[in-house]
Amino acid sequence: MRSVEIGVFLKISIALLLTLVFFPEDSFSFAREGWEFDSINDLEGWQTMDVASADIGKGALVITSAGAQSFRIISPALQELPAKYDFIWLRLKSPDGANAMLMQRGDASSKVFEKGFIIKPSDDFKDYLFAKDEIIPQDLKPKRFALDFSDTQIVSVDFIRFASPTFSQMLAFWWQGFWDAEEINMGMVNFIDTPMFGPVSFAQMLYAVISLVVFTLIVIALLRKKVITRDVVAKAVLTGFVIAGLFYMVRMDYGWLKIWQAEIGRFSGTTIEQRVSLLYKGELDEFFGFIRFIKTALPEGSKVRPASRRADMMYSLLARYYLLPVKTSTTADYIWTYDDPEVSFDEQRKVLLNKGEVVAYPARVFASYGSKAAIYEVVEDK
Amino acid sequence: MIPFASIFLALAIPTVTGFMVCLLFVRGTGFIAAICLGYGLGMGVLSYAMFLMGLLRIPYSLPLITSFLVVLAVVSGFFFYRKGRRLKEFLSPGISADERGGFLRVLLAGAIVIWLALKIVFVFHEAGLRPLYSWDSWTHWAAGAKAFFYERGLMLDYTDDNFMAKAYRTSLGYPLHTPLIEVWIAMWVGSFHEAYVKLFSAGYFVSLLGLFFTMLRKESSWFYALLFTFFLSGVPLITYHATDANAELPVAYYAFAAVVMFWRHIKTDELNALMLSGVFIAMAVFTKNVALVYFVAVGIALMVFLLVERKRFFLPAALFVVSFLVVIGPWKLFMFFNNIAYGAKEQADAAGGGFFDIKLHILGSIVREFLFTINFNLIFAFWFFMTAFFFKRMVSSEIRYINLVVVLVMGMLVYLYITPLFSHYVITRVGIHRHALTYAPIVLFISALLLKDYARGHETKKA
Numbered sequence: 001m002r003s004v005e006i007g008v009f010l011k012i013s014i015a016l017l018l019t020l021v022f023f024p025e026d027s028f029s030f031a032r033e034g035w036e037f038d039s040i041n042d043l044e045g046w047q048t049m050d051v052a053s054a055d056i057g058k059g060a061l062v063i064t065s066a067g068a069q070s071f072r073i074i075s076p077a078l079q080e081l082p083a084k085y086d087f088i089w090l091r092l093k094s095p096d097g098a099n100a101m102l103m104q105r106g107d108a109s110s111k112v113f114e115k116g117f118i119i120k121p122s123d124d125f126k127d128y129l130f131a132k133d134e135i136i137p138q139d140l141k142p143k144r145f146a147l148d149f150s151d152t153q154i155v156s157v158d159f160i161r162f163a164s165p166t167f168s169q170m171l172a173f174w175w176q177g178f179w180d181a182e183e184i185n186m187g188m189v190n191f192i193d194t195p196m197f198g199p200v201s202f203a204q205m206l207y208a209v210i211s212l213v214v215f216t217l218i219v220i221a222l223l224r225k226k227v228i229t230r231d232v233v234a235k236a237v238l239t240g241f242v243i244a245g246l247f248y249m250v251r252m253d254y255g256w257l258k259i260w261q262a263e264i265g266r267f268s269g270t271t272i273e274q275r276v277s278l279l280y281k282g283e284l285d286e287f288f289g290f291i292r293f294i295k296t297a298l299p300e301g302s303k304v305r306p307a308s309r310r311a312d313m314m315y316s317l318l319a320r321y322y323l324l325p326v327k328t329s330t331t332a333d334y335i336w337t338y339d340d341p342e343v344s345f346d347e348q349r350k351v352l353l354n355k356g357e358v359v360a361y362p363a364r365v366f367a368s369y370g371s372k373a374a375i376y377e378v379v380e381d382k
Numbered sequence: 383m384i385p386f387a388s389i390f391l392a393l394a395i396p397t398v399t400g401f402m403v404c405l406l407f408v409r410g411t412g413f414i415a416a417i418c419l420g421y422g423l424g425m426g427v428l429s430y431a432m433f434l435m436g437l438l439r440i441p442y443s444l445p446l447i448t449s450f451l452v453v454l455a456v457v458s459g460f461f462f463y464r465k466g467r468r469l470k471e472f473l474s475p476g477i478s479a480d481e482r483g484g485f486l487r488v489l490l491a492g493a494i495v496i497w498l499a500l501k502i503v504f505v506f507h508e509a510g511l512r513p514l515y516s517w518d519s520w521t522h523w524a525a526g527a528k529a530f531f532y533e534r535g536l537m538l539d540y541t542d543d544n545f546m547a548k549a550y551r552t553s554l555g556y557p558l559h560t561p562l563i564e565v566w567i568a569m570w571v572g573s574f575h576e577a578y579v580k581l582f583s584a585g586y587f588v589s590l591l592g593l594f595f596t597m598l599r600k601e602s603s604w605f606y607a608l609l610f611t612f613f614l615s616g617v618p619l620i621t622y623h624a625t626d627a628n629a630e631l632p633v634a635y636y637a638f639a640a641v642v643m644f645w646r647h648i649k650t651d652e653l654n655a656l657m658l659s660g661v662f663i664a665m666a667v668f669t670k671n672v673a674l675v676y677f678v679a680v681g682i683a684l685m686v687f688l689l690v691e692r693k694r695f696f697l698p699a700a701l702f703v704v705s706f707l708v709v710i711g712p713w714k715l716f717m718f719f720n721n722i723a724y725g726a727k728e729q730a731d732a733a734g735g736g737f738f739d740i741k742l743h744i745l746g747s748i749v750r751e752f753l754f755t756i757n758f759n760l761i762f763a764f765w766f767f768m769t770a771f772f773f774k775r776m777v778s779s780e781i782r783y784i785n786l787v788v789v790l791v792m793g794m795l796v797y798l799y800i801t802p803l804f805s806h807y808v809i810t811r812v813g814i815h816r817h818a819l820t821y822a823p824i825v826l827f828i829s830a831l832l833l834k835d836y837a838r839g840h841e842t843k844k845a
Contacts, residue, residue, distance in 0.1 A: 189626060190815060190816060192756065204754070206756075234771060260504050330543045
């Protein structure tokens with residue numbers, strides 16, 4: 001392909017990219033109303049559920065969980081809303097990430113409309129935009145809304161605004177979202193989530209790039225040679241694939257760079273045991289403590305088995321692995337149980353039961369670990 | 383303190399052994415290709431030796447296994463020199479294509495090399511940093527590996543309820559390559575380190591890229607080969623698997639190595655290359671059962687090649703099959719005599735429906751996964767375009783035979799996807815891309831060959 005054609009195409013592409021990239025960061029300056037959470041006054045009328053604290057700090061509302069499965073903030077009654085708004089614009093962050101839900105209700109008697117979303121783990125605020133019509137029917141004016149958070153201990157809310165962006169401002173928002181890097185998750189072994197540019201997937205974008213390149217080069221060829229040969233089409237398509245492929249490499253390897261950064265930040269300077277704990281966000285620390293307890297408490301050479309018979313139980317599978325070199329065996333005399341309400345021990349009859357079925361008899365408590373874990377031992381019947 | 387020396391030796395010793403064994407099979411591959419082939423070959427020899435040791439109830443000991451690998455390397459080297467061969471002759475890279483390159487090309491190449499180097503540093507660092515994480519990596523492979531490590535053997539006590547680490551493995555029918563490599567690394571490190579045992583995957587990643595580059599380099603310019611290697615390195619699913627401890631990346635390596643050895647046989651008539659192809663497929667099957675489709679596909683493509691090109695038929699076909707059976711035979715016989723089923727059988731039984739219970743509506747999902755997700759860059763779309771647009775060129779060249787391998791592999795898997803046996807792999811997106819990972823390098827290689835063929839023809843026309 002001739003260098004002049006490459007040059008023309010590159011110039012067009014750079015111009016397009018520049019118009020997308022260089023938007024002012026705060027592109028939604030038209031936003032009419034909302035809560036900026038810059039001062040304590042912004043909290044007036046807000047209610048909370050299962051929240052340990054909700055304070056204004058560094059220009060944001062910092063909410064910490066009281067320890068329940070989820071916690072919630074509920075807005076004041078929305079007496080007056082902007083006459084026209086198309087989006088609810090949230091700016092949030094959570095260091096460990098969170099599952100979140102935006103809920104809206106028309107009035108006290110009407111249905112609650114919900115939209116779930118994921119707050120990616122980050123120390124930086126990120127924008128989340130929800131189309132008004134996406135959540136609540138057009139004819140229903142929301143009277144109150146709430147934000148529910150779970151799988152996290154802390155969330156910071158920079159602001160909640162009602163916004164009506166122009167199309168170019170939406171493009172800027174989508175472009176910023178397109179570059180949001182994924183965090184390593186359990187699903188990644190099977191597939192990688194496709195980055196989205198608003199409603200358009202990255203795959204569709206790549207095909208659009210190829211189509212644009214092909215169109216441009218064919219037009220150039222037509223203008224120069226006034227004839228389209230099979231060769232011209234082949235070169236145009238191949239060039240399109242190379243350019244789209246390079247765009248793909250830049251985006252996806254940028255994602256790996258961000259992941260690398262996050263991984264170094266998360267795991268550097270930690271022991272392997274600490275890293276295992278961090279993998280599960282500290283939620284299994286007590287369980288791993290119990291595993292270590294089993295290893296030290298049992299006589300050397302002993303084998304164990306779980307009281308629960310469900311082999312697919314998460315704890316059973318993890319225990320088998322992390323207990324090694326203490327072996328798991330169906331004929332073991334030591335039986336462990338952890339946080340399993342279906343397992344019970346009848347002290348009088350010396351029977352260990354799982355959902356009413358006998359697991360071991362006669363048995364005794366060999367060792368206890370807090371209130372929800374224990375090791376039982378099968379004793380000889382005398 | 384990271385035990386760099388131990389980890390290096392754990393990866394290097396099998397590589398050197400594999401390199402020396404490779405000397406006996408193929409000539410003129412070039413040093414990098416020989417090392418990359420040596421890595422996979424050496425790891426395969428290692429896991430197989432450990433399997434045989436386990437069968438013979440010989441406890442796993444580091445000095446013993448290391449001695450075996452060193453002796454094998456020395457013996458291979460002895461036979462190499464005894465045959466009168468010289469290392470220089472073996473390592474001579476063969477004919478190279480157009481070498482022209484201006485300043486811009488060198489600059490771009492430099493940027494690509496730096497990019498690739500960073501990617502390699504990333505996969506090694508991440509593999510050694512993050513503990514075993516994905517469900518399959520520890521339930522299918524690492525749990526059994528850890529049990530084997532502590533028992534220093536395969537736990538073949540028939541009276542024990544934990545025969546072959548039954549309590550730790552999803553299925554006894556899952557092959558042993560990945561767990562045994564983890565045991566090897568753990569023995570060098572001194573403990574079953576949750577992160578270090580995964581480093582073999584990073585080795586497969588680098589070896590796959592190196593092999594891809596060197597094999598394409600033999601057909602084209604260094605820049606062309608580098609560019610396509612760069613695109614292969616950017617496949618995110620391959621990158622992720624290079625930091626984890628699953629079986630798909632080793633299978634991708636072995637499948638690619640088998641196909642390029644088959645390609646080498648097509649180009650040079652070397653029987654040794656064909657034998658290596660059979661050996662690599664056997665190693666793939668010892669890594670994951672689904673790799674059996676490669677034996678069928680390469681076998682059929684080989685038969686077609688021999689018949690169409692009117693080559694001698696019996697000897698090459700027999701060598702390919704025998705090489706495969708000699709390597710995989712002991713494992714399959716062990717499974718047979720111990721009544722061990724394939725891991726997928728239980729899943730298939732649970733799925734309901736049979737081999738002929740076809741659900742065509744799944745085809746739409748399959749097309750969507752291949753063309754409208756970004757797991758493999760545009761590799762598949764590019765391949766579809768290349769094979770369609772240059773169809774006549776493809777069917778009139780030798781590329782058709784390795785293309786047939788991919789078509790057969792994809793055809794067999796797609797057929798299974800549209801039956802209840804494998805349909806969940808598409809519906810839940812759990813398996814389709816992991817299977818595709820195993821043939822994506824081959825697909826890109828074929829596309830690169832077709833493109834080079836087209837460009838060469840174009841230059842000839844111009845001249």
